[in-house]
Amino acid sequence: MNSVNLIFDQRLYGAEAIQKAAYRGQHAFTLDLQVEGEAFSCTLLGNITTAPAAFDKAVEDFKKDVLDYQLRSKLRAETEAVRNLILGVAFSKTGLV
DSSP states (O other): OOEEEEEEETTTOOHHHHHHHHHHTTTTEEEEEEEETTEEEEEEEEOTTOOHHHHHHHHHHHHHHHHHHHHHHHHHHHTHHHHHHHHHHHHHTSOOO
């Protein structure tokens, strides 16, 4: 069975980003997520049916997905006020009560 341990610094990555990325990769591996001091320790365990090459690709994709979800979260937080303003203006002109 394939396995790999990855460490993500909590100052740079959130647990939600790691969990979302793991959900995308669950076809190839299972995640064991632990908090160790100021870091997340992620052990990825390959599924029984996952070939070694497919597992390596899934680990690579997992790393990319963690970064992607973390940046999406940051962008969502940074643009929340503008999105709310746009929605407020859009719905204020509908005449709905």
